[in-house]
Amino acid sequence: MFHYRLCGLSFSAVVPLPGATALDDAPGTPDVLLQRRAVPHRLESPLGHGPGWEMDGNRLLLTLPDSGRFMASDGRTLDIDPAADIDDIMPFVLGTGIGALLYQRGGMVLHGATVEVDGGGITLCGFGGTGKSTLAAALCRSGCRLVGDDLAALSLGAPGEGPLVQPDGQHLKLYDTTIARLGMTAQSGPAVRRGLSKHYVTAPAAVSAPVPLKAVYVLHDSPRGKATSFDRLPPLVAAQALLNQSYRRRLALTTARLDSRSAALRDAVLRRVPLFRLSRPRDLDRLDEVAGAVLAHVRGLEERALS
Known part of the structure; x- marks a missing residue:
């Protein structure tokens, strides 16, 4: 075994x-x-x-x-x-x-890649092919640690604490072009699936324990030439976004209809965790620029919370 x-x-x-x-x-x-x-x-x-x-x-x-x-x-x-x-x-x-x-088990799962920034997790959500893993890889290369690549498994923390993200292994799943552009060829491993040019890539660093979830970013493509921008989602829009970004949305909806245990966790996320629309250029040549903007935004959230 x-x-x-x-x-x-x-x-x-x-x-x-x-x-x-x-x-x-x-x-x-x-x-x-x-x-x-x-x-x-x-x-x-x-x-x-x-x-x-x-x-x-x-x-x-x-x-x-x-x-x-x-x-x-x-x-x-x-x-x-x-x-x-x-x-x-x-x-x-x-x-x-x-x-x-x-x-x-009554859990909540987002379709997103999560990295740890200064002790907390940020989850990058989006539908398949939106570049979640690519941006997570760029953030890891900038000093963040990987929490998980595709499934963001959320759980309730101790009373008085916010939701946690559970670690999901030590590997990213990246396409060959991204691996080459990020200079991660030496960390590339076996193919994720036969006939698919996507491989397991060992992250520079990864967490082994759950981390508090500090923000969720829903990825969108920005118009050509536009800078990266962040727009906080109002409560009703954030609630719909959480639903839309559930892992295997239809499966999540069916399970929630049969089992209401995840409702408390979803409510805790909406109360404690800000959700943002992250519009950024889908351009590998601007990937480091986007990663830098995300890090600055996350750290700005912390500074405003402390002020």
């Missing part, structure tokens, strides 16, 4: 988990058991469904044509039933599968 920590949970797995933080010792009772076993083609009484997936009260079944199926159950087990090469299904297991487990 292989043993890992991922998104605040301990895993015992029958296969390696690329990008996850390996544990030196086996956990006494792991939070999640990942095993290879037969998975049913359908659920008997699904209560929700989406493209390739269906869900009942405590299980999510995902079917991937030509790759296989997996099922996340009770927030505690992940059963994998690959059709051929197990590597073809693992990116989905480590994405949608982990997200489903966190939702089944």
Whole structure:
């Protein structure tokens, strides 16, 4: 068995988990058991469904044509039933599968990359292909530490404290062009998925413990020639943005309909954490400029809070 920590949970797995933080010792009772076993083609009484997936009260079944199926159950087990090469299904297991487990545990997950700045986490949200990982990599190269690349797993802190972001491994997932532009070729590892020019890249530094969430930035492209700008979202817009930026939004909505435990966490984020629209040029040649603007903005928030 292989043993890992991922998104605040301990895993015992029958296969390696690329990008996850390996544990030196086996956990006494792991939070999640990942095993290879037969998975049913359908659920008997699904209560929700989406493209390739269906869900009942405590299980999510995902079917991937030509790759296989997996099922996340009770927030505690992940059963994998690959059709051929197990590597073809693992990116989905480590994405949608982990997200489903966190939702089944009453958690909240944003689709974002998170870095630690001066002791707190900032999450960069956006739909697929908006450059979350690229900007996170530039921030890491500027001295930040990686918290997580694709899933921002949130949890409630101690009474009186704000929400926390759980660490999600030590690797970024970057395209070859970005790796070359950032000078991170030496840190580049195996491909994320066969036939995809995206690789696991070891971050310069990463956290191993949860960090308080200090801000969420929703990425948007700015018009050509415009400077990076930050606009704080008013409460109702921020609430909608949190919903829109949930990891696998439709899956999150279905889970929330069946299980209300995440409501308190969502309310805590809206009360304690500012959300901003971050408009910046999508230009690799201006990436360091954008990273510098983000750092200045985050530190300005801290200065205004202390004044």
